[in-house]
Amino acid sequence: MGAITLVKHEKHSSLEEDATASPAPCRPRVARICLPVPLYRAFDYSVPDTALEAGPAPVVGGRVAVRFAHRPMVGICTALDPADAYDEPSPIEHAVDAEPLLDTHHLALATWLADYYHYPLGEVLAAMIPAEARKGGATVIALETAWRIRPDQAAIVQRAIREESAASLGLGRAKQQFALLQTLNENGPLSRAAIAELGYSAAVLRALAATDWVETLSWRPKSMPPPAEPALQLTDEQATAVAAIRGGLGQFGAFLLDGVTGSGKTEVYLRALHSALADGGQALVLVPEIGLTPQTVRRVQARFSDVVALHSAMNDAERWQAWLKCAQGDARILIGTRSACFAAFADLRMIIVDEEHDPSFKQQDGLRYSARDFAVVRARQEGIPVVLGSATPSLESLHNAAQGRYSTLTLRERPGAAELPKLRLLDIRGHTLEEGISPQLTHVIRRHLADGGQVLTFINRRGFAPTLMCPQCGWIADCRDCDARMTLHARPEHLRCHHCGARRPPARSCEGCGHEELVPVGQGTQRAEQGLAELFPDTPVLRIDRDVTRSQRQLTAQLDAVLEGGPMILVGTQMLAKGHHFPNVTLVAVLGADGGFFSADFRAPERMAQTIMQVAGRAGRAERAGEVWIQTYQPEHPLLQRLVKSGYAEFAQSELRARAAAEMPPTRPMALIRADAIHPEEGMTFLRSLKSRLAGVEAYGPAPAPIQRISNRFRHQLMVLADDRRSLRRALLGVRDQSAPRNVRWSIDVDPYDSF
Numbered sequence: 001m002g003a004i005t006l007v008k009h010e011k012h013s014s015l016e017e018d019a020t021a022s023p024a025p026c027r028p029r030v031a032r033i034c035l036p037v038p039l040y041r042a043f044d045y046s047v048p049d050t051a052l053e054a055g056p057a058p059v060v061g062g063r064v065a066v067r068f069a070h071r072p073m074v075g076i077c078t079a080l081d082p083a084d085a086y087d088e089p090s091p092i093e094h095a096v097d098a099e100p101l102l103d104t105h106h107l108a109l110a111t112w113l114a115d116y117y118h119y120p121l122g123e124v125l126a127a128m129i130p131a132e133a134r135k136g137g138a139t140v141i142a143l144e145t146a147w148r149i150r151p152d153q154a155a156i157v158q159r160a161i162r163e164e165s166a167a168s169l170g171l172g173r174a175k176q177q178f179a180l181l182q183t184l185n186e187n188g189p190l191s192r193a194a195i196a197e198l199g200y201s202a203a204v205l206r207a208l209a210a211t212d213w214v215e216t217l218s219w220r221p222k223s224m225p226p227p228a229e230p231a232l233q234l235t236d237e238q239a240t241a242v243a244a245i246r247g248g249l250g251q252f253g254a255f256l257l258d259g260v261t262g263s264g265k266t267e268v269y270l271r272a273l274h275s276a277l278a279d280g281g282q283a284l285v286l287v288p289e290i291g292l293t294p295q296t297v298r299r300v301q302a303r304f305s306d307v308v309a310l311h312s313a314m315n316d317a318e319r320w321q322a323w324l325k326c327a328q329g330d331a332r333i334l335i336g337t338r339s340a341c342f343a344a345f346a347d348l349r350m351i352i353v354d355e356e357h358d359p360s361f362k363q364q365d366g367l368r369y370s371a372r373d374f375a376v377v378r379a380r381q382e383g384i385p386v387v388l389g390s391a392t393p394s395l396e397s398l399h400n401a402a403q404g405r406y407s408t409l410t411l412r413e414r415p416g417a418a419e420l421p422k423l424r425l426l427d428i429r430g431h432t433l434e435e436g437i438s439p440q441l442t443h444v445i446r447r448h449l450a451d452g453g454q455v456l457t458f459i460n461r462r463g464f465a466p467t468l469m470c471p472q473c474g475w476i477a478d479c480r481d482c483d484a485r486m487t488l489h490a491r492p493e494h495l496r497c498h499h500c501g502a503r504r505p506p507a508r509s510c511e512g513c514g515h516e517e518l519v520p521v522g523q524g525t526q527r528a529e530q531g532l533a534e535l536f537p538d539t540p541v542l543r544i545d546r547d548v549t550r551s552q553r554q555l556t557a558q559l560d561a562v563l564e565g566g567p568m569i570l571v572g573t574q575m576l577a578k579g580h581h582f583p584n585v586t587l588v589a590v591l592g593a594d595g596g597f598f599s600a601d602f603r604a605p606e607r608m609a610q611t612i613m614q615v616a617g618r619a620g621r622a623e624r625a626g627e628v629w630i631q632t633y634q635p636e637h638p639l640l641q642r643l644v645k646s647g648y649a650e651f652a653q654s655e656l657r658a659r660a661a662a663e664m665p666p667t668r669p670m671a672l673i674r675a676d677a678i679h680p681e682e683g684m685t686f687l688r689s690l691k692s693r694l695a696g697v698e699a700y701g702p703a704p705a706p707i708q709r710i711s712n713r714f715r716h717q718l719m720v721l722a723d724d725r726r727s728l729r730r731a732l733l734g735v736r737d738q739s740a741p742r743n744v745r746w747s748i749d750v751d752p753y754d755s756f
C-alpha cells in the first residue's frame with residue numbers, strides 16, 4: 001500500500017459531513033440509510049409514528065429495518081434530516097438500535113474503505129459487522145451461570161478456610177470440593193468454563209453445588225486473571241524493540257518488527273500489550289489463521305485475562321457475542337483473523353498484525369480489502385501504535401519502511417541456545433528419486449531420526465499427485481469445466497479440481513488413445529506421506545494439510561502430538577510454515593521448490609522465498625541445532641542462490657529493485673479489473689469499454705487470465721498502474737459505476753495480491 005490518507009469522499013457516501021451537518025433532533029423526519037446493495041449511493045427514508053411506536057428513534061451509526069424493492073433489509077443510518085433529502089421518501093419499518101452500533105470513527109473508516117477499494121458504502125458497512133448484526137440481532141451480552149459462596153454462609157465458610165478445617169463444613173474427605181470453595185472465596189463468582197479451566201472436574205462442581213455452601217447466579221462472564229508465567233529475560237534486541245513501541249504509546253506510529261523466525265516476536269508483542277493496557281483499554285491482535293496457530297492464542301491467553309477470539313470456526317451467535325464484548329469493553333484483547341480488524345472497540349489502544357506478509361490478510365472476493373493495510377489506517381485514525389511483525393516482511397511493508405512511513409525494529413538473533421539453521425541446496429538433477437525423495441535426503445532424514453529429532457518435509461501441493469497422465473500419448477486428466485488439470489487424491493481414489501471443486505473417479509483408460517495404464521505425475525502430500533512411510537516403516541508419519549485438518553480439534557491434536565512426541569516425520573503444505581513452534585524439529589526438507597520461480601505472477605518469487613524461509617524457520621528452534629535441505633532441479637537459479645546465500649533481507653532488497661525497475665508495486669500502485677462471462681468475447685468487450693474510459697493511468701490488456709476458464713466462465717483482466725494513489729483513485733472513480741451486460745460479472749481489486 002502506498003501513502004495512507006483518509007481521502008475526502010463524494011456526496012452520498014459522505015458520512016462525517018452529513019453527520020455533523022445535522023445535529024440529531026429528538027424526532028428525526030428523514031433517515032439516510034446505507035443498504036447492502038451494489039449501488040454507490042444511500043437511500044432516504046421517512047420516520048413515521050408507527051416506526052417510533054415499534055422501536056427507538058433512529059440514530060447515526062445505528063441499524064434500521066426498512067423495505068427495499070419489497071424485501072426486508074437492515075441498513076445503517078448515516079445521517080438524519082439531511083439538507084438534500086428526497087421529497088417523498090418511503091417509511092422505515094423501525095430502528096433497531098437506540099445507541100449507535102458504529103461510532104463516528106468507525107463510520108469514517110467505512111467511508112475510507114468504500115473509497116479506497118471502490119466498493120459501495122452500504123456493502124462495506126454490512127461487511128464490517130457480524131452476520132448476526134446484519135440480521136438485526138439484539139446488542140445484549142448473554143448471561144452465563146456462575147457459582148459463588150452463599151452470602152449468608154460466607155462467615156462460616158471463611159472461618160473453615162482460615163482454620164483449614166474442611167471437616168467443619170462436612171467436606172473432610174472431599175479435598176477437591178474444599179479447594180474449589182477456597183478458589184471461589186479468593187476470586188468471587190466463577191463460570192463453569194472458568195472452573196473447568198482451573199482443573200476442577202464437573203463431578204467436583206456438581207458435588208459442591210449440592211451442598212449448602214454455594215449457589216448459582218446469572219452474570220456477565222469474565223475470564224480469570226491469568227496464571228503467572230515465568231518472566232523471561234528479554235534479549236537486548238527484544239528490549240530495544242519493546243522500548244521503542246512503549247515510547248510511541250498514545251499516538252499513531254507504525255512499527256515493522258522484522259525478526260527472524262524464532263527470535264521471540266511474540267514476547268515483544270506481549271510486553272508491548274502489557275504497556276499499552278497498563279491503565280485499561282483494549283488491543284487488537286490479528287493473526288493469519290487461528291486454526292493453524294492455536295499456540296499464539298494460548299500464549300496471549302496465558303498472559304492476559306479477558307481475551308476473546310474471533311475466527312471462522314465460530315458460529316454466528318458466538319461471533320456476535322465476541323463482537324459485543326469488544327464493543328462494550330468486556331474484552332480486553334481481541335485476537336482474530338482478517339475480519340476482526342473491523343470489530344468495534346470501546347477503547348482501542350494498540351493493534352498488532354502477526355505474520356503481516358501472510359496472503360490470508362487480503363480478502364479475495366467481495367470487499368477486497370487488506371486487513372494489514374486497514375490496520376495501519378485504523379491505527380492512524382484512532383491515534384494509536386500498530387505493530388506489523390514478520391520474519392519475511394512483505395515488499396510493501398519494506399517499501400513503506402524505506403519511505404520512512406514505518407519504523408523498523410530488528411531481531412536478528414534467536415534467544416538462548418537456539419541457532420538459525422543453515423540452508424542447503426540439494427541438486428537432484430540426474431538422481432533417481434524414490435517417491436520424490438532423493439537417496440541423499442533419505443540418508444539425512446535417517447541420521448536426524450536416529451539422533452532423536454523430528455523431521456518436517458514440505459511440499460506445496462496437497463493430494464496424491466498433481467495429475468494423471470497417459471504415458472503413451474501424453475493425455476492429461478483435465479477438469480471439464482476449467483482450463484486446469486485435475487489433482488489425483490488417494491483414499492478414496494478420485495480426481496479433484498482445485499479450482500472449481502469438481503470430483504470424479506479416476507479414469508481407467510486414456511481418453512485419447514485408450515491405453516490402460518495411466519500414471520500419476522508429480523508429488524503431492526499424500527504421495528510423499530506414502531513414500532516416507534515405506535522408506536521409514538518404523539517411524540510415525542503425520543500429514544498436516546487442509547484435507548486432514550478440516551477440524552480444529554483434529555489439528556490441535558496433531559500439533560500436540562508433534563510437541564510431545566519423539567522421532568517422527570511430518571509432511572505438510574504451507575500450513576506447516578505458519579508460525580508454529582516445534583522445538584523437536586531438527587531437519588526441514590523442502591521436497592520441491594522450483595514451481596514458484598517460474599510463475600507469470602510478479603509476486604511469485606516473493607511468495608516462494610517467504611514460504612521457504614518460514615518453513616526453514618521451523619528447524620532448530622530449541623537447544624538442538626537445525627538443518628534445512630532444499631531439493632531442486634535448478635540449483636543455479638539466481639533467485640534461489642541469493643536467498644540461500646544472502647538470506648531473505650537481501651533477497652527482498654533485490655526484488656524491490658527489480659520491482660522498481662519494472663515500475664510495478666510497491667513502486668507504483670496497481671489495480672486489477674477482472675471480468676468473467678459465459679462467452680469469452682463478452683468480458684473482453686466490456687473490459688475494452690472500461691479501458692477507453694480510464695484516464696491518467698496506464699492500462700494493460702484486457703487479456704485472458706492465466707487460467708482462462710473456471711467453472712465454465714471465461715475470465716479476463718485489465719491491469720491498471722498509476723504514478724500515484726490519487727490518479728489511480730480518480731481513474732477508477734470514472735469506471736466503477738459502469739454497468740456491465742447481464743451475463744458479465746466484474747470487479748475492481750485495488751492492491752491485488754494475485755495478479756490473476
Ligand code: ADP
Nearest residue numbers: 232233234235261262263264265266267415581
Ligand atoms: P517468533 O514468533 O519470532 O518466531 P517466538 O516468539 O515463538 O518466535 O519465540 C521462540 C521461542 O523463544 C519461544 O519458545 C519463546 O518462548 C522463546 N523466547 C522468546 N523470547 C525469549 C527470551 N528473551 N529468552 C528466552 N527464550 C525466549
Ligand code: ZN
Nearest residue numbers: 470473510513
Ligand atoms: Zn493416451
Ligand code: ZN
Nearest residue numbers: 479482497500
Ligand atoms: Zn474445475
